[in-house]
Amino acid sequence: MRALVIDDSRAMRRIVTGILTNLGYEVRDAGHGGEGLDVLNEGWVPDLATIDWNMPVMDGLQFVSAVRSNPAWRRMTMMMVTSESEHTQIVRALAAGAHEYMIKPFTADAFRDKLALLGLLPQEVAL
Amino acid sequence: MTSTDTGQRRRGSDARPVITELIDEMTILAIAEEAWVSLVGEDEVLVPIPSELPGDILSSWVDVVGPWTGSVVLTTGRATAEELSRALLRESAPELLDDEDVADAFGEIANVVGGSIKAALPGPSGLSLPQVGNAPLVRNAGDLCRVDVVWRGEPLTISVQGALPPLPVPTPSRENEVPL
Amino acid sequence: MSLTATSFDWVRELVRKESAIVLQPGKEYLVEARLLPIARQMGLPDVGKLVETVRVRPSAEDTRRIVEALTTNETSWFRDGDPFTALTSTVLPSLLSSRGANERLQIWSAACSSGQEPYTIAMLLDDVLPNAASRVSITATDLSREMVQRTRAGKFSQLEVNRGLPAPMLVRHFQRAGNEWEVSSNLRRMVNATECNLAAPLPRMGPFDVVYLRNVLIYFDLPTKQSILRRVRDLMRPDGWLFLGAAETTLGVDDSWERVVIGRSSAYRPLKGK
Structure with missing residues (x-):
């Protein structure tokens, strides 16, 4: 399975990439929404995108809307992974088309729980 | 907390709240502890005791803009910021952390702590991207809530501070003016 | 006696074999926390002794309890939905x-x-x-x-x-x-x-x-x-x-x-x- 990790923080990209790689994902990353779209436009469409909200150039919400407007990217699951944690923000992200929402800070266990909900946890599970 | 708040600033319709009316030290500490346990490591504790910061310090912060406007600032010794960054990255930490790595990781911790603090404040509010360097000045000692902790024996402060100077206190003569 | 590397590896292999769940290195604390109640119930002082006891005298019952304690998750919402x-x-x-x-x-x-x-x-x-x-x-x-x-x-x-x-x-x-x-x-x-x-x-x-x-x-x-x-x-x-x-x-x-x-x-x- 493939995942695209979009976050402007290198540290956070490394952490999320580490979790997903341990689960057997093939991972690419991007520093903002625009770079994320570049990856998709190359034809590398992942099963999962994890998306930070506040980023320079193109934020996570704009990325989600852009993905939603292209039918070719329909089957991609989008999970916001962000420190934005107000009730209204989560509602906005879901309304824009995000499937799940993970609030920072999170643990690796919480990440696995979310993937299980989304049906994106590989069979042999690492505890 | 020292405060010269006379209550007068809350009278007018344009009154804005100060941070001590919105959040307390306990909540800030609880938020920071959650961030530490999940980001830095499961056994990482923050001990809430005041302690002198070293000379060479580094701050990371995010701005919150909304009904309350200010910054959530983490400040610690430069070496501690580096250790914190390494702990955050764990096995994916590079052999040598450069300044940019530290700024990025330390900034991300401010982002996570700031996001949770913002959610505990009245909204809607916006959150800025994290910045790292010399902390913004405290503009109003009455609009500040600060928690001093020790992490792995090193001091660190979390300061939630207003960005605006105190509102001018109306003078009695103006307050007694009779509207025409 | 706390958990040795050999004991941890043994628990790891047991859990992998019985449940297909892989305990990653660094999860020793999890093994300690989850198995301690079982050790106490068996009148043993710690998890190290528990592992030793079950290794020397394996029983289906004890084995299952160990695997179950390590593969259940009490604190999440819909996991195992x-x-x-x-x-x-x-x-x-x-x-x-x-x-x-x-x-x-x-x-x-x-x-x-x-x-x-x-x-x-x-x-x-x-x-x-x-x-x-x-x-x-x-x-x-x-x-x-x-x-x-x-x-x-x-x-x-x-x-x-x-x-x-x-x-x-x-x-x-x-x-x-x-x-x-x-x-x-x-x-x-x-x-x-x-x-x-x-x-x-x-x-x-x-x-x-x-x-x-x-x-x-x-x-x-x-x-x-x-x-x-x-x-x-x-x-x-x-x-x-x-x-x-x-x-x-x-x-x-x-x-x-x-x-x-x-x-x-x-x-x-x-x-x-x-």
Whole structure:
């Protein structure tokens, strides 16, 4: 399975990439929404995108809307992974088309729980 | 907390709240502890005791803009910021952390702590991207809530501070003016 | 004696073989925390001794307890969601067709911990039943007073809501309360939390249509398991449904239950005449 990790923080990209790689994902990353779209436009469409909200150039919400407007990217699951944690923000992200929402800070266990909900946890599970 | 708040600033319709009316030290500490346990490591504790910061310090912060406007600032010794960054990255930490790595990781911790603090404040509010360097000045000692902790024996402060100077206190003569 | 690398590797291999779950290096603390209650029950001072004892004299029972303790997860919401899927897909429609329109459905979450299970049930029922608050009553019990109080309060930290609670359900049923999330008053009204020791005579409750007794039996020996199952059965309606943890069963423990497969999970129903 493939995942695209979009976050402007290198540290956070490394952490999320580490979790997903341990689960057997093939991972690419991007520093903002625009770079994320570049990856998709190359034809590398992942099963999962994890998306930070506040980023320079193109934020996570704009990325989600852009993905939603292209039918070719329909089957991609989008999970916001962000420190934005107000009730209204989560509602906005879901309304824009995000499937799940993970609030920072999170643990690796919480990440696995979310993937299980989304049906994106590989069979042999690492505890 | 020292405060010269006379209550007068809350009278007018344009009154804005100060941070001590919105959040307390306990909540800030609880938020920071959650961030530490999940980001830095499961056994990482923050001990809430005041302690002198070293000379060479580094701050990371995010701005919150909304009904309350200010910054959530983490400040610690430069070496501690580096250790914190390494702990955050764990096995994916590079052999040598450069300044940019530290700024990025330390900034991300401010982002996570700031996001949770913002959610505990009245909204809607916006959150800025994290910045790292010399902390913004405290503009109003009455609009500040600060928690001093020790992490792995090193001091660190979390300061939630207003960005605006105190509102001018109306003078009695103006307050007694009779509207025409 | 604390856990040596050899002991950890042995536990790791055991769990991998029995459950296909891989314990990663660095999870020693998890092994310590989860196995300590078992060691104590066996009268052993620590987990190192427990591993040593089971290695020298392996028994199916002890092996299973170790695997179960390491593969269950008490604190998340929908992880191992199959018993909840079964509730809405099969159990609820069956109950609604056999009960009167004014009959209140009674559900028991028998080891509710900090409340994730009873509120998960409440959320699911609230989403499918128009009048859930008046139609359903959920009894949540736990041995620990602190857990009962937490369940009553219905407040969860950010870290807790991150553990397997779907975001659409979070925004539908929770509000922010400072740095925590508070479950809606509607759901809190459906849940009654009270202290209860399953290993002692049970208070007057029920009769229950559905009982969730998950990841509890693993901590008890065979005779205690048998008496718990008997007492639970006495509080259930004759056509009720019992859900156990994924790795638990009544088979070989108490033969007065019929196992019913529902999708990927199993429920147990009282056998008539037993």
